[in-house]
Structure formats: structure tokens, C-alpha cells
Amino acid sequence: MGLAAGAQSPVADTMAAPAHHGSGLRISLLTCGVGDEVYETFGHTAVRITDSNANPPFDDLVYNYGMFNGYDKGFELKFMRGKLKYYVATNYFGTFMEEYYAYGRSVEEQELVLDDDKKLEIKAYLENNALPENRYYKYDFFFDNCATRIRDIFPRTLGSGFVYGDAVRPVQGYTFRDIMNKYFYDRHWTRLGVNILLGSRIDKVLTNMDIMFLPDYLRDGLAAATLNGRPISKKPELILDGSHRAPAGLNVPMIMCCALLVLTILGHSLYRLRVLGRIMNGLLLFVTGLLGCLILLMWFGTDHQGCGNNFNVLWMLPVNILLLVWRPKGIGKYAIIAIGLIGVSLVLHVCRIQGLIPEFLPLMAALVVVYISLYRQGKSKAKANRVLKQEYHDVLS
Structure with missing residues (x-):
């Protein structure tokens, strides 16, 4: 005015x-x-x-x-x-x-x-x-x-x-991440991005001076x-006067992460949608692999203290990006290890060693579905190889 x-x-x-x-x-x-x-x-x-x-x-x-x-x-x-x-x-x-x-x-x-x-x-x-x-x-x-x-x-x-x-009265046991997310209440994409890149160093309980x-x-x-x-x-x-913030609004990243989970489940549950399943596998492996590489870069290649000790790399595995063009013989074992690492990451989140935001949960669940499909692929390939070897042995004998 x-x-x-x-x-x-x-x-x-x-x-x-x-x-x-x-x-x-x-x-x-x-x-x-x-x-x-x-x-x-x-x-x-x-x-x-x-x-x-x-x-x-x-x-x-x-x-x-x-x-x-x-x-x-x-x-x-x-x-x-x-x-x-x-x-x-x-x-x-x-x-x-x-x-x-x-x-x-x-x-x-x-x-x-x-x-x-x-x-x-x-x-x-x-x-x-x-x-x-x-x-x-x-x-x-x-x-x-x-x-x-x-x-x-x-x-x-x-x-x-x-x-x-x-x-703060009374002292609430806040962490740096808690406070940061409080201010990002209406910036959902930004909140998701920075929580991926920031590590466990910002998850200690704050002193009065820290806060x-x-x-x-x-x-x-x-x-x-x-x-x-x-x-x-x-x-x-x-x-x-000024600085009147808008309401939080629709959490679009959460909706999209849930949609990714639903599409991934459908693609691996319905035979008619098996192409969708392959697409979701490639998409999730590419995105998490790329983010894993970025996490390592921010951790070891920068001076940002808040990016250190980032255990999100346990479930956003940089190696995932290689699986788009390469399927090792031990892909089944890799899938089992990757699922185990997701479990370890969840334990770290539950124990508040590193903070968790809700949008991570459907992404982790979608990755579990992807790894299960990779495990089955590896198992089927191993079975097919055994059959071929047996047939070859029978021919020779």
C-alpha cells in the first residue's frame, strides 16, 4: 500500500x-x-x-x-x-x-x-x-x-x-536440524534437499549458546x-512491521515420494505394468546414485561442517548409478546388503544419530521394492546359469 x-x-x-x-x-x-x-x-x-x-x-x-x-x-x-x-x-x-x-x-x-x-x-x-x-x-x-x-x-x-x-523456555532438546526444519515449514523442496545433504553433525542437542x-x-x-x-x-x-509468512501449503514432495512408492509397487506387482517396474528401477537407482555422489562431494570436497558424517549415503548408494549399465554377477548379494543398509540407516534415524524427515520413508520403501526385484533377477539369472552348465555337462558326458 x-x-x-x-x-x-x-x-x-x-x-x-x-x-x-x-x-x-x-x-x-x-x-x-x-x-x-x-x-x-x-x-x-x-x-x-x-x-x-x-x-x-x-x-x-x-x-x-x-x-x-x-x-x-x-x-x-x-x-x-x-x-x-x-x-x-x-x-x-x-x-x-x-x-x-x-x-x-x-x-x-x-x-x-x-x-x-x-x-x-x-x-x-x-x-x-x-x-x-x-x-x-x-x-x-x-x-x-x-x-x-x-x-x-x-x-x-x-x-x-x-x-x-x-x-528457549523450557529447554526442548532441539537440534540444529529441528530448528532449521521449523523455519523451512513452507519451503518443502528446500527442506527435503538440505536434509539430504546435511549430515549428523547438526543432530546434536543444542546448548543455550548453540541455539x-x-x-x-x-x-x-x-x-x-x-x-x-x-x-x-x-x-x-x-x-x-512486516514478515508475515504464508501457511505451510501442500507438501508436494511428500505426495510425489508416495506416488513413486505406489508406482514402484504397481510396476512390480502387475505383469501388465512390468515396463513401468523397469522404468521405476532405473529412475530410483539413477536419482539415489546421483544424490549419493553429491553427498560424498559435499562431505569430503567442501568446508561445510554441517555436511560431515552424512549417513544418508547408506541408503542413497553412489554405486546405484552404475547399475543402470552394469549388472554384476553378485547383484542378488548386493541387493541384500543394500536392504540391510537401509535398515541400519533407519536405526540411526530412530536413535536420533541423524535426523529423519517423513519424505524419506516412502523413498526408502520404494528402494526396498527395487532391491527385491534386483535380488529376484539375480536369483533367476543364477538359476539359468546353473541349468546351462548342467546341460553343457550332460552334452559333454
Whole structure:
């Protein structure tokens, strides 16, 4: 909706000079809502520092750890390999807010209640981080991102008397995967894809510090934080409305995975649909084999920590892709081993060693049907070979 004539922009309201506080220094945490792009799904966070004694007439800067150069040479390859450098940059508060206003994303502000000397320590820390020689860091979504960088500022500058409050009350035993899937509730294809590629390293139960890898939980942890037993944060205030997410919608990947299972069963149950059965065999072997190769590439060929120890490779076997053009003599034994590995994978999922999403179950079941058909093929081929050998022996004798 447009603004009425003579109305003031919601962003303009946020750019008014804040009230003076002692030295004129004011520090607050900005928590930004989700956006439409995949990389905006988890929101954003930044630190605002206002100095009302500065000239002219006051400094109002935002320290933003979420910056990267999308035009950098080899950007896509660096991103895929986990070697992309992020950096901290400073923006004028008004410029920062205009972007979020333009994209309809909410912004909450949370002012810190600290002595002037503590505010100066935080400001000095951020200024030092923003220097050209210090500003860059290797981004990791779970372990080193815009929220974790800011999370670590306060214990380092405020000392041992600083304690974060509970970001989640009561503690739920969440894992990184649980939280990630919660934010992907309406992005079903993305959720399926990242759960295939992310390994068991993200399935540990999160500590209070761990869970603040996302802006919303950092906001909540800081809201209940204390310094020497005294609260340091005012209640977060909404300074820009927006970020209203749509309902979850139809889970198309789940429907398609169930359809693959039904088609696979029909193709192997009805003689008239035996061609369909062969098609489903080829499709499932190709897709799981290709995904298995991608899992290994992300595990061993990149620096993405979250892709390590990915036991999805137990049921998405890279060797499957070879079976499209090659049927080894021991195909029956291979099929039995593959079914066993699916069982092992399910046990790991049930024991929460690696998280499971519902869409995996029909895919695993469809693969079991495929492997049973391969086992039967191998058994029939072995029987035919025995008959030929016997006939050959009879002729010779």
C-alpha cells in the first residue's frame, strides 16, 4: 500500500535522533524478520550504535556481519565449497532500514542498558572488527554466521559477570536440524534437499549458546541476559512491521515420494505394468546414485561442517548409478546388503544419530521394492546359469 499525501514513511520514524544517555552512546540489537529468498528464511541480526554527541548532528551506524560480494570471481564455486568470505560492514541506520522497508521485512530493536564504559568497550570491539584487516571471516551457517558473531561480542566485552538468559523456555532438546526444519515449514523442496545433504553433525542437542545461531533466539537470549545479576536489555520493540509468512501449503514432495512408492509397487506387482517396474528401477537407482555422489562431494570436497558424517549415503548408494549399465554377477548379494543398509540407516534415524524427515520413508520403501526385484533377477539369472552348465555337462558326458 502507498502512503497517503503528507504521511511520514515508517522508515522515517525510525531515523529520528534517539534521546541522550549519559555520554550520548546508545547500543541496541536489531532483529530482522524473514524474507522471500531462501537465504532470508532465517532472518537477520545487526548492532546499532548511536552517538548523539557526534557531529553532524549524530552518528547512527549499523554493524552488519551478513555482507558478501556476490560479484566476486568464482562466487558460485566458493559458495558451494564453503569457502565464501563474509565480512562486517557499517551502514547508516536509515539506509539499512530502507532496504527492509522495501522488502516488507520486520525489524525489532532491543536497547541495551549498560554503563558508559561497557558501551565504549562494545563500540571499540565493533570498530576493530570492521577494520579492513579484521572484517572478513569464513561463513558457516550453523557455527559462524551473522548471529553467532554478534552473540560472541557480549561475553568477550562484558566479562565473566555476563550471562545469557534461556533462549528457549523450557529447554526442548532441539537440534540444529529441528530448528532449521521449523523455519523451512513452507519451503518443502528446500527442506527435503538440505536434509539430504546435511549430515549428523547438526543432530546434536543444542546448548543455550548453540541455539542462538539464529537471530530470533539471540534476541530472546539477550532479552533475559544479566550482567552481575542485573538485566541489560530493554524489551524488544517493533520498529518496522512486516514478515508475515504464508501457511505451510501442500507438501508436494511428500505426495510425489508416495506416488513413486505406489508406482514402484504397481510396476512390480502387475505383469501388465512390468515396463513401468523397469522404468521405476532405473529412475530410483539413477536419482539415489546421483544424490549419493553429491553427498560424498559435499562431505569430503567442501568446508561445510554441517555436511560431515552424512549417513544418508547408506541408503542413497553412489554405486546405484552404475547399475543402470552394469549388472554384476553378485547383484542378488548386493541387493541384500543394500536392504540391510537401509535398515541400519533407519536405526540411526530412530536413535536420533541423524535426523529423519517423513519424505524419506516412502523413498526408502520404494528402494526396498527395487532391491527385491534386483535380488529376484539375480536369483533367476543364477538359476539359468546353473541349468546351462548342467546341460553343457550332460552334452559333454
